[in-house]
Each structure stands twice: as C-alpha cells, then as structure tokens.
Amino acid sequence: YAGRRSSGTPFFRHAELQQAGVPVLAGIYGTNPAGGGYQGITPTILIAHKDANIAVGGAGIVSGMSPKGGFDVEGLEQLIAVTRDFKERPPGRVETHYAETGFFTRVCDEETGVLDGIKEYMRMIPAYDPMFFRVAEPAAPKLAADDLYHLLPFNQKETYTFEELLARLVDGSEHLEFRPDYGPEIYAGLVKIDGMAIGVIGNRQGLLPKGYPEYADYPGIGGKLYRQGLIKMSEFATHCGRDRIPMIWFQDTSGIDVGDAAERAELLGLGSTLIYSIQQIDVPMMLVVLRKGSAAAHYIMGGPNANRQNAFTLGTAATEIYVMHGETAAVATYARRAVKDKDSGKPLEPIAEKMNEMAQKYYDTSRPAYSARHGFVDEIVNLKALRGYLLAFTGAVYQNPTSTCPRHLMLLPRIIRG
CATH class of the missing domain: 3.90.226.10 (2-enoyl-CoA Hydratase; Chain A, domain 1)
Incomplete structure (x- = not known):
C-alpha cells in the first residue's frame, strides 16, 4: 500500500x-x-x-x-x-x-x-x-410452510400477524427486530436466508396502540403508513445500505395517511424521503405483494415503479394492486358531481350506477392474473413455494456482489442488539 x-x-x-x-x-x-x-x-x-x-x-x-x-x-x-x-x-x-x-x-x-x-x-x-458471506449455518424454518394459507386470509378485511408469516419463511424461524417500540404499523428486522443476512420490511395489520399516530386524534389502522413508520423504513433501509444487506419487502398496504393532520406531520415529504433513501443505498431488493399494494405506498415500499433496485416482484392469490381502491376512486371522481345534481334536483341513481361501474372496473383490473399479465408483478406464486424464491434471490445477490461489508464491520445488528 x-x-x-x-x-x-x-x-x-x-x-x-x-x-x-x-x-x-x-x-x-x-x-x-x-x-x-x-x-x-x-x-x-x-x-x-x-x-x-x-x-x-x-x-x-x-x-x-x-x-x-x-x-x-x-x-x-x-x-x-x-x-x-x-x-x-x-x-x-x-x-x-x-x-x-x-x-x-x-x-x-x-x-x-x-x-x-x-x-x-x-x-x-x-x-x-x-x-x-454466511453469518450462520443454513437452517430450515422451524414452523411449516403449510400454515401460510391458513395464516394469510384471502379476505382483505381480516387481520393476521406478520411475524407468523415470517416465521414460516426464514432460517430457524428467527429474526432480529429493528426499533420494535417505534412505528408499530411497520415490521423491520434482520433474518437469515440460507445462512445469509437479509433485511425485511413488512406491513402489520389490525388496530394499532392507543394514541397512535401521535399527531392525530383518530386511531391508527395497520396496513396504512404514518409518520413514524415512514421514518423507520428510511432508517432501516439506510442501515441496510451501509452494511450492504439485500432487502425483501412484504407489502399489504392500503396507502399513506391523508388529511390536514397528515400534511402537518410531513407525510408527503417522508414518503419521498423513503424513495430517496432506497435509491441512494443501491442494494438489490425483492418485493412480495402479499395482499394489497395500494396507491403511493406501493411505490415507496420497494415497488418496481419507483426505484432501480427492485430485482423482481411476486404476487399471491390474494394480491390486489391499484392506484387507489375502486370505491375511493369513484368517490374522488363523482362526489362533486353528486352535489351539483342533488342541488339541481336531478336523480342520483345514474351517478350511483356509474360509481359502481368504476369500482367494479378497478376491482377487475387489480386481480392477480391481470397484475401478472400487465407486468405489475413478475409471477404469481404458491405461498408454500415462496421460501424457494427467497432462497433464489438471496443466492443470486450474494453470488457476485458489486460491493460488500464484512460481517464483523456491520452496524445494524449492533444497533438492534443495543
């Protein structure tokens, strides 16, 4: 030297x-x-x-x-x-x-x-x-993949525990969670796939703890993104980039919180911040759309539309991908028209019919087969076979990486352990 x-x-x-x-x-x-x-x-x-x-x-x-x-x-x-x-x-x-x-x-x-x-x-x-690059000996999950169809409801309104899905997919059913007391709508953590380190981000479902989001007087619902969750994802992705750890995203999101309170909480900027963070770190990423991939949340959570790092995207039999829910789109399109027709004494039935037609069209064009045919996802997979895709992704990205970080110089595992 x-x-x-x-x-x-x-x-x-x-x-x-x-x-x-x-x-x-x-x-x-x-x-x-x-x-x-x-x-x-x-x-x-x-x-x-x-x-x-x-x-x-x-x-x-x-x-x-x-x-x-x-x-x-x-x-x-x-x-x-x-x-x-x-x-x-x-x-x-x-x-x-x-x-x-x-x-x-x-x-x-x-x-x-x-x-x-x-x-x-x-x-x-x-x-x-x-x-x-192995940080441990490879190990099969301790819990069976046969449980996945029972654990992930097809009904979009039913909830589930994301960690239970993860336990059927990763080595030893083990994980190290990043900032578990912050941004409860988001799971972020480190797992092992074939003995190699992978960063994982996923949406949690169900009613969130009382008082969250902290900037609003309404309850937080899993699947939606709030201020802390957006910050948490940017932080975690940035640390994965520093440690050169590939990432796998699991989406089941209804979108980013909206309204005056959300605007004051900077959610518009924080969503763009996550896109910037992903583009800056330059590590390979894979996306699994478990159920909902909705609105801008689909883009910013590792979606193929909004970054160059996405290697491929998988869907399931429950996948729905849309810019917004069909009923939301119908309301956004026809709400003012309905007010005008009501004030002018016109019948509302024609508007209701058009709104239902629009909602149905959004539904039809968000189905798994439609998403696959039009390239929204690269493949629709059997949940029981999903670990095989995770293994293939991990093996591919670690086979000839363009940049590495020695495992003993990684920072993220130390931050998690404290």
Whole structure:
C-alpha cells in the first residue's frame, strides 16, 4: 500500500476495496495491538492461528493507560504483575474474537492451516461460494410452510400477524427486530436466508396502540403508513445500505395517511424521503405483494415503479394492486358531481350506477392474473413455494456482489442488539 496517509493507509484502503466488491483476506498470527489490531480487523475474512490476538491495545499499552506522572519501585512492581497477567491472557485472544465477537472467521491449530484457509477462500472467488458471506449455518424454518394459507386470509378485511408469516419463511424461524417500540404499523428486522443476512420490511395489520399516530386524534389502522413508520423504513433501509444487506419487502398496504393532520406531520415529504433513501443505498431488493399494494405506498415500499433496485416482484392469490381502491376512486371522481345534481334536483341513481361501474372496473383490473399479465408483478406464486424464491434471490445477490461489508464491520445488528 502506498503511504498516502502513512501507516493508517490500509484501514481505508481495505474499505475502498470492499466497497468496490474486492474481498480482502487476512491471516492473523502473533500479537497485533493498536494499529496492528485495526489492520487485522478491517479485511473481509480473518483466519487466525490459535495463539493470535488482535486488540485496541496490547499488554504494554493497557498496562500504561493510567499515567501517574512518573515511575517508582512500587509502581514497577504493579506493572510487572499486570504485564505477566496480560502476557498469559492477552486482550483480543481467540476465545474472545472467535467464540464471542465472531471477528475471526476460522481458527487453526497449525500455522500452515492459516495459509491453507486463505487458499480455500481464494478458490471461492470470483463467483462466490455461499460460505463466503454466511453469518450462520443454513437452517430450515422451524414452523411449516403449510400454515401460510391458513395464516394469510384471502379476505382483505381480516387481520393476521406478520411475524407468523415470517416465521414460516426464514432460517430457524428467527429474526432480529429493528426499533420494535417505534412505528408499530411497520415490521423491520434482520433474518437469515440460507445462512445469509437479509433485511425485511413488512406491513402489520389490525388496530394499532392507543394514541397512535401521535399527531392525530383518530386511531391508527395497520396496513396504512404514518409518520413514524415512514421514518423507520428510511432508517432501516439506510442501515441496510451501509452494511450492504439485500432487502425483501412484504407489502399489504392500503396507502399513506391523508388529511390536514397528515400534511402537518410531513407525510408527503417522508414518503419521498423513503424513495430517496432506497435509491441512494443501491442494494438489490425483492418485493412480495402479499395482499394489497395500494396507491403511493406501493411505490415507496420497494415497488418496481419507483426505484432501480427492485430485482423482481411476486404476487399471491390474494394480491390486489391499484392506484387507489375502486370505491375511493369513484368517490374522488363523482362526489362533486353528486352535489351539483342533488342541488339541481336531478336523480342520483345514474351517478350511483356509474360509481359502481368504476369500482367494479378497478376491482377487475387489480386481480392477480391481470397484475401478472400487465407486468405489475413478475409471477404469481404458491405461498408454500415462496421460501424457494427467497432462497433464489438471496443466492443470486450474494453470488457476485458489486460491493460488500464484512460481517464483523456491520452496524445494524449492533444497533438492534443495543
């Protein structure tokens, strides 16, 4: 590495290489404190010898972290005792950075084993073996996919628990939820698909907690988007972009909240903010429209219409995609006409007939088959087969990524764990 910034250069060079999709492999031997620790932690894959360590400060540095303005015999005796202890159990040893933090990808008993490990990882490049990016061993969901048709009602007015669906689709039926106490209409969190990290966002259904949304005097209903939920999605997507984690969206949304209170709460701007965030982060995305994909909410929640990151979109037998519900469209179109006809003494039956015709047309042109034929979705899938599509998406996006973040340098899992 050229010395543009002297000995600190490898730190940012490693980041540059990985951001360009070039992995950095490191063999870790011996003691590596301070700058040596940072040079050791910044590569993509860390393969360590059993006696190696990497640390912010080694024995000598830690022992001298409390200066007293000079040295005397008593102080030296204390220093000797501390140094001996650190020599026996140095900071950043294997039991810490393999068994606890997971910084070390692999630990080898023999020094030659480290070199063999690097050769093995080199054989996985450039069409990456999945092991290169796995954060855990692959695992099937603990709960059966056969439950999905029971859990997802076809009736759009019936509610369900999004996490119950997710538990039938992801490894081990496990997830790490992002900000569970904020924006309750939205689920956001990390899951594993085939052992690899994926960010997930989905709509929750049903009546939301009392007092939400906080800016209005009416109750919040799941499926609709409010201020906190829009902010939460932008934050989560931004963190996924920073950590280079692909995203899967699960839509069942009736739209964004409307009215004076919603305008004062900046929802128009926050919806556009989410579009900006998605376009900025540049990570691959997949969308599953579970039931409703309505109005601008369909666009901003990873919809193929409003970003370049959407790889493909799936629908189900319950999918409905429309710019607005048919009855809403009919009211928006004919409400003023109805007022005029009423004031002029004209009969209202013709208007009611036209409104019903419009509502029916919206219904007919939002069905799953229509959505597939006209490219609103790429395919209508059997819910029991949905995990297979998630596996295919995950394997494809991790096979040859244009930009990576080492798992031990990811920020989002640490934010979630606190």
